[in-house]
Amino acid sequence: MEKEFLTTQGYEKLTSEIRRLNLVERPKIIEEVQIAREHGDLKENAEYHAAREKQRLIDKEIAELNTLLTNSQIVDPTKLDHSQVGFGSSVTVVDCDTDEESSYTIVGSYESDSDRNIISYHSPLAKSLLGKREGDEIEARLPGGIKEFEILKIEFKEIDFGN
Helix, strand or coil, X not given: CCCEEECHHHHHHHHHHHHHHHHHHHHHHHHHHHHHHCCCCCCCCHHHHHHHHHHHHHHHHHHHHHHHHHCEEECCHHHCCCCXXXXXXXXXXXXXXXXXXXXXXXXXXXXXXXXXXXXXXXXXXXXXXXXXXXXXXXXXXXCCEEEEEEEEEEEECCCCXXX
């Protein structure tokens, strides 16, 4: 697995979520399993099987997040050059067909939030933008088809993850 870039905030959010799952959610589920087990015959005990399934899902999520954490590299976007689009850059583009302006911030997959226009550097749009400069026109293969954009502005802005 290749390294996944995270901002410091993303790293803190990830470690906090792992801690919450391990210290709050998992013990709750283990208690549910124990209570359900006390109800007798496990073969026909729906509560027991549901609790075990919840435990399996929590354990799987913890394992996936730990793998992500192990394969992460913290990047401080404040120390990067934003004269061209890179990790942590906020980019304002204009759609060449509609003249509609949009702004996006490029981060790692774990931190992306499409509702806030915080996109993963793995996304098709970000891949088309990376390394480009203000004034460049790009063609992006997006799920809705190919779109052309012009880059109006590249800057670093403090990222609001809405936590």
